[in-house]
Amino acid sequence: MESLKHIFIQEATELIGQLEEALLHFEKDLSDEASVEQIFRIMHTLKGSSGMFGHDSINLFTHELESVYDSIREKTLVAGPEILELTLESLDHIKNLVSDPENQEYQKEQDRLTKKIIGLKSNSKPEGSEVQAEDEMASSTYYISFVPDKEIFINGTNVFYLLEDLLSLGKGFALPCFNPNQDFETVDVTECHTSFEVMLETTAKEHEIQDIFVFVADTSEVSVIKLDLTELPDGLEERLIKEHTYSKSIGLETIKKELGVRDSNDKKEVSDNQNNKNDAQTNVKTSRKTGPSSIRVSSEKLDGLMNQISELITTQARLSMLVNGLESAELSAITENMSKITRRLRDNAFSICLIPIDTLMIRFQRLVRDLSKGLNKKIDFITEGTDTELDKSVIEQLGDPLLHLVRNCIDHGIETTEERKKQGKPETGTIRFKAYNAGTNVVIELSDDGAGIAPEQIKKKALEKGLIGADEELSTEQVYELIFKPGFSTSEKVSDISGRGVGMDVVKRGIEDLRGEINIDSVINKGTTFTISLPLTLSIIDGLLVKIGGHVYVIPLQAVEKCYEVPTTLLTSASKQLVLDGERTPVFHMREVMGASDEAPKISQIIKMSYMGNDLGISVDSIIGEHQVVLKPLGYIYKNQEEFSGATILGDGTVALVFDKSKLVKKLMNHTTNTINHGNSNHRKPVLSDV
Amino acid sequence: METATIESQSYLTFKLDQEIFGSTVNHVLEIIEVPKITKVPNAPTFMRGVINLRGRVLPVVDTRIKFGLPSVEDTVETCIVVLSIKVDGQEIVLGALVDAIKAVLEIEEDQIKPPPSIQSGYQSEFIDGMVKNEEDFILLLNMEKVFSTQEIVFLKEAEENSTTKEKNETKTKQHAK
Numbered sequence: 001m002e003s004l005k006h007i008f009i010q011e012a013t014e015l016i017g018q019l020e021e022a023l024l025h026f027e028k029d030l031s032d033e034a035s036v037e038q039i040f041r042i043m044h045t046l047k048g049s050s051g052m053f054g055h056d057s058i059n060l061f062t063h064e065l066e067s068v069y070d071s072i073r074e075k076t077l078v079a080g081p082e083i084l085e086l087t088l089e090s091l092d093h094i095k096n097l098v099s100d101p102e103n104q105e106y107q108k109e110q111d112r113l114t115k116k117i118i119g120l121k122s123n124s125k126p127e128g129s130e131v132q133a134e135d136e137m138a139s140s141t142y143y144i145s146f147v148p149d150k151e152i153f154i155n156g157t158n159v160f161y162l163l164e165d166l167l168s169l170g171k172g173f174a175l176p177c178f179n180p181n182q183d184f185e186t187v188d189v190t191e192c193h194t195s196f197e198v199m200l201e202t203t204a205k206e207h208e209i210q211d212i213f214v215f216v217a218d219t220s221e222v223s224v225i226k227l228d229l230t231e232l233p234d235g236l237e238e239r240l241i242k243e244h245t246y247s248k249s250i251g252l253e254t255i256k257k258e259l260g261v262r263d264s265n266d267k268k269e270v271s272d273n274q275n276n277k278n279d280a281q282t283n284v285k286t287s288r289k290t291g292p293s294s295i296r297v298s299s300e301k302l303d304g305l306m307n308q309i310s311e312l313i314t315t316q317a318r319l320s321m322l323v324n325g326l327e328s329a330e331l332s333a334i335t336e337n338m339s340k341i342t343r344r345l346r347d348n349a350f351s352i353c354l355i356p357i358d359t360l361m362i363r364f365q366r367l368v369r370d371l372s373k374g375l376n377k378k379i380d381f382i383t384e385g386t387d388t389e390l391d392k393s394v395i396e397q398l399g400d401p402l403l404h405l406v407r408n409c410i411d412h413g414i415e416t417t418e419e420r421k422k423q424g425k426p427e428t429g430t431i432r433f434k435a436y437n438a439g440t441n442v443v444i445e446l447s448d449d450g451a452g453i454a455p456e457q458i459k460k461k462a463l464e465k466g467l468i469g470a471d472e473e474l475s476t477e478q479v480y481e482l483i484f485k486p487g488f489s490t491s492e493k494v495s496d497i498s499g500r501g502v503g504m505d506v507v508k509r510g511i512e513d514l515r516g517e518i519n520i521d522s523v524i525n526k527g528t529t530f531t532i533s534l535p536l537t538l539s540i541i542d543g544l545l546v547k548i549g550g551h552v553y554v555i556p557l558q559a560v561e562k563c564y565e566v567p568t569t570l571l572t573s574a575s576k577q578l579v580l581d582g583e584r585t586p587v588f589h590m591r592e593v594m595g596a597s598d599e600a601p602k603i604s605q606i607i608k609m610s611y612m613g614n615d616l617g618i619s620v621d622s623i624i625g626e627h628q629v630v631l632k633p634l635g636y637i638y639k640n641q642e643e644f645s646g647a648t649i650l651g652d653g654t655v656a657l658v659f660d661k662s663k664l665v666k667k668l669m670n671h672t673t674n675t676i677n678h679g680n681s682n683h684r685k686p687v688l689s690d691v
Numbered sequence: 692m693e694t695a696t697i698e699s700q701s702y703l704t705f706k707l708d709q710e711i712f713g714s715t716v717n718h719v720l721e722i723i724e725v726p727k728i729t730k731v732p733n734a735p736t737f738m739r740g741v742i743n744l745r746g747r748v749l750p751v752v753d754t755r756i757k758f759g760l761p762s763v764e765d766t767v768e769t770c771i772v773v774l775s776i777k778v779d780g781q782e783i784v785l786g787a788l789v790d791a792i793k794a795v796l797e798i799e800e801d802q803i804k805p806p807p808s809i810q811s812g813y814q815s816e817f818i819d820g821m822v823k824n825e826e827d828f829i830l831l832l833n834m835e836k837v838f839s840t841q842e843i844v845f846l847k848e849a850e851e852n853s854t855t856k857e858k859n860e861t862k863t864k865q866h867a868k
Contacts, residue, residue: 311746594732637750655729
């Protein structure tokens, strides 16, 4: 049951996302019928699946919403901003319901919204409603031919339910027809080889009949033809069955003959209409087919696949090493080929785990829309390169920091309409979101054409907050860096949108947790650009292999700014100030910190890193070289060893630990005075682990 | 124990110092030789490091130190028992270094005696019971309890260890931070 619930939540969340996207699209063009159609269809699915999983309140609520769009579809209701507003509000409500169906507090909200929705419907009943009512009273007969798609069962569709639904509209019967070309010896039982003909006498209108097939119309052939008859004659079914061979459809002509109806112009028109409709449907069909088909796979399975592939890569590396020593041409040819395949397999598998950044955009579009309305600013949100792909886990963790940045742009960046007019700028502000690939990184640029950031103002603020000293000389870059300091917020007033003083530091931390970087560039009155650079995936990193005390460690290449060579004699204690490139830089002697016991080399390498705008160095015995490594978690037991983000397996099968730059630096800074204890000599005394 | 059939369970027995210990095989995934172990600096001493277990990074615990026994050089008999245990509701896999593997024994439930009392020098909460097998006494360990504590488990409550224990407690406090 739990897992079912989970499936529902997942499905519903996806549907809500789609719905939101469709609604926002619809808002731009209120006359777009395809959007209404899509909105209606998604709502219908949501209603269906919530009903299936027993979420009655969602089911009822979506039903109400759906009927609004049904009216829009039928043009008995004109879509306007207030309807959209209400729909979006309702959508938020459904979101709440999905995530916490037990919460009673939502009931009130639901009652309120339901009332509003019902109010909408009754308000704008069109003038023609009486005529329609009369229409509805009159029954007519239809001939419906339904040829299901061969693969209809794979989608889990029960053809009989469709027929049942159809017959429940009125009085009628369905006759099956089997494909005579199928040999029972060779028939594929998972496919559908039966088609149906239905005669129906109903008060329902043609589109209501079409609606039943709305989910299969894409792939199956459905034609609904209205006959010139108000009711089906008695005994028609018996007469038809008598002559029915079941291997050939009876066909409209035969039925007409049986009914004694002549072809009339009127009918022809109807079927022409039908054809047009079919054409329209094929259009929809093709446009939808162009999107790549996809299957849903649990992320656990993907993780498993990735694990095995990284095992394969390490094994492959060992094999290659071994073969190099053997000098067997045949063997090396095979190994080389295999390593090629392995690499391709790896690239493929990694690309499976990547999803387009598009998935985040709906959230932002909604945010921009809602906030700009609330703040009375006109803002265009332009996205570019949203098909850029990132690891799923990166995208998940990226959502909140980005959301915060977008909020900041809206709140602080873009000026009010009057202000913009004064400045001679276009009334509508622009927020541009741009994503692109750059090497093994993905770069996201978020820019606005707003007020920009004034360095003096930041300095003043930082001074007030005591973040900097009065006489500190800072470069513009360093000033911008201040924005990311905890407790810094330039907003004069505290609004509910941003300016709570938590924010930019959280953004920065969030992005650094993803091993990314964020930079600001700003021109006063022209705008601000945030540039975020992120690794493609969290599991592969470019690293610098170094040796400390006989052990190999990996430092993420992105953390390394510069390398220096110094005589080891200069490094006397765990932490020391050295002059590098003319600047005094604290250098941490890693041999001391790690408690290395082997003989120190004469010359040590110093790796300069930058952390929160400060430079610092760490010393290592030697630098081995660059290496692309697959990061693996150290696991629960080592959860206190925060300075390592994980471990990786080297080509020779040994394990090397991978440093986490920001956590390592933090730890080093905190412990400059305490010599970090390292128990190599005496195992009887537990050594204070340094946490 | 009123059941007619006597329940029996398989136990893997291993040697640590002079003692023989047993662990139910339910937790044991495999037994491997000691490969090159990569040390994790600044970790508690009983954590020997990490190894590569077929592409997976496996933490290895020096069971001797974990039990408060003096450490010795690894011998050819030294093995790593790969265990799967539940800690805080999370399934974790780790390797436990032991001096030597003895055997897998079928032990009937009625053979198991209650854990020894305090004066015998063992902390009873980590021991499920004892069994006499030929000349040896086998202490049946509760592996989940032993390895889920972040501290060193003191089997021998010798006086000299009391100071270490205090230190250990401060260490645990530090962990809590």
